[in-house]
Amino acid sequence: MKKIYVGGCFYDYLEVRNIQNIFVSNGFEITYDWTIKVYPCFCIHLDTKDRITHILFVHKYIYARIEINAEKIITHRNKLSNDMRTFDKLQEEAILDMNGVYQADWSIFIITRKDYVYRGTFFELGASIMRDTLRNKRNHTIIISSVGKDTYAKTLCFYHHPDIIHVNTIDEALYFM
Structure with missing residues (x-):
């Protein structure tokens, strides 16, 4: 079994979970399902003058957009961030994610948000490229994105690594695998 x-955006974990289920139904084994370890978190969105426009809350099956006074968001966010995503939890997540990438034969990365930075996803992408290099394999890392659309992620050099396959759909990814 392959x-x-x-990997993908932390806030798209339900979409990633659905995509994992598609691969499982096609005979693949998931090396690590990070979507089950999603801790409650807030994501703050700023305008061009660094003013908070809205806040997103994510926890398991809850995804909410909240419009609120900026001072209250900042105070509330800092308290929650310190309580819920501690050093130990972040360290554990990093180890589990890297082990998941290393144990895999293939890595798929969902990169679809226009303005999202994908910091963690690109760490995993780099680990996947290195895994394939050390195993003397090419084209075992696939990015699913809108190939014709501009996104922030496309400005990063690793997005364009020659050993990455770029596709638009899950079906196209399955074709290469």
Whole structure:
């Protein structure tokens, strides 16, 4: 059975979970399902003058957009961030994610948000490229994105690594695998 790791935006974990299920139904084994470890978190969105426009809350099956007074968001966010995403939890997540990438035969990365930075996803992408290099394999890392659309992620050099396959759909990814 082929093993696969699926990475993507933390806030798209339900979409990533659905994509994992598609791969499982096609005979793949998920090396690590990070979507089950999603801790409650807030994501703050700023305008061009660094003023908070809205806040997103994510926890398991809850995804909410909240419009609120900026001072209250900042105070509330800092308290929650310190309580819920501690050093130990972040360290554990990093180890589990990297092990998931290393144990996989294939890595799939979902990169679809226009303005999202994908910091963690690109760490995993780099680990996937290195895994393939050390195993003397090419084209075992696939990015699913809108190939014709501009996104922030496309400005990063690793997005364009020659050993990455770029596709628009899950079906196209399955074709290459």
